[in-house]
Amino acid sequence: MNSGQEFQGVENNVELGEGVRIAPFAIVKGGSILGDRVQVDHFAVVGGNPQFLGFDESLSTGVKIGTGSVIREGVTINRSTHEGEFTTIGEKCFLMANSHVAHDCALGNNVILANGVLLAGHVTVGDNVFFGGNTAVQQFTRIGEGAMVAGLARISMDVPPFVMTGYENDVVGLNLVGLKRRNFSADEIADLKRCFRAVYLSKPHGSPTKKAADALNSLPETARGEQFLRFFTDCEKRKFLRSRIK
Template sequence: MIHPSAIVEDGAQLGVDCEILARAIVTRHAVLADRVVVHPGAVVGGDPQYIKFDRATPSFVRVGEGTVIRENVTLNRAIHAGNSTVIGARCFLMANSHLGHDCALGDDVVLANNVMLAGHVDVGSFTFIGGGAGIHQFCRIGESAMISGLSRISRDLAPFTITAERDEVSGLNLVGLKRRGFSREAIGELKTAFRAVYFGLGNIRELAATALANGNYTTTEARRFLEFFAGGKRGFARSARTTTEASDA
């Protein structure tokens, strides 16, 4: 269904049962899977906010099936030819949220109102980002993370964690883990791994590598948590407890 006042440019690709509501804009650079809903005022596939960008560059935005794009959301296409900004399946992007160029969202991600993702941000599946939060470019957000509203994120956030304020990790997202049906064994190992990484002193990447090598973790969830610290460019958010203790010292 395409509302008469919506704009769908020649070359845009729409799957089965998509809905493009009043005054929404879907550019020729957009590829929408089945059952995507685009609400009024949203722009899917707009040019990236990159000073050196050549508008003739053939780049894209790809939106997974069942994703809902609410009012005035902006999804910018990638900056390099052939590349895409990617939104997974069943995501819910609330009003006025923004995805910069070359972002990648997993499945079942929720962005609350006014969330701001800079370019090249990678967000894992089942993550929730609270209203007004801002994420720095090239940050990685692990799966099933939860970020408080109005947070300022400039470092990588490990999977399964809760973060607030300025890069302050406060604990594991236990409610989210239980809702996903994680086993008691997995949650127990995640707690052990969390303490090994965030309550220790020293380089957080080295702490995670040591825990992975010596901890005898058997669940894939705990191993994914620890393996996350082997990558990235931005450094890692620290626990609120560690930050406070360092400040006191």
């Protein structure tokens, strides 16, 4: 690993993988770990202090960015608020200009944040999630794998895997284009459709958590269907997107 001292704007106690590119006027703060071929563009700040009142700046925390991720102009990624821990960005992520990842967020692999996306503290994001421009996500929210979050959306409820959101805590359907691009089988897509209908379109009305728990007893025929349903039952106290579909 490289200490990064030969890069202008890179502080001490930074680890850089092979082929890392740091553009002029970018800042990489101490405690940051950047994997191979990470690109940090102009005026981005990686590892800055959390925007958290009362934060103890003496804590040893940082940011980890996975192999091949691209951090574009003006992006800010804040370090963790907990001793010895990291805000994490997975591999091959693409954070577009002026997006923000707050303290203690955890992003999976192949996550895309379009321009101006705002993730508050402790947000967790699964693999292959896309956020449209200027989306804002409330702290502690979970975003499931393969979801597509609409631009300008305001999200304060958990987003199940493989769905598309509307603009304010509503779900509009499965992300079928994304599933096909990832080569999901016809059986997996059909199973996800059945599971989606069981949670969001079935009657009588009830909570998504209860409907998912009931469906888990008999419905899923593939691992992907089970994954969709278990997202609701793994955190039973959470609130989930509402259905816009009549």
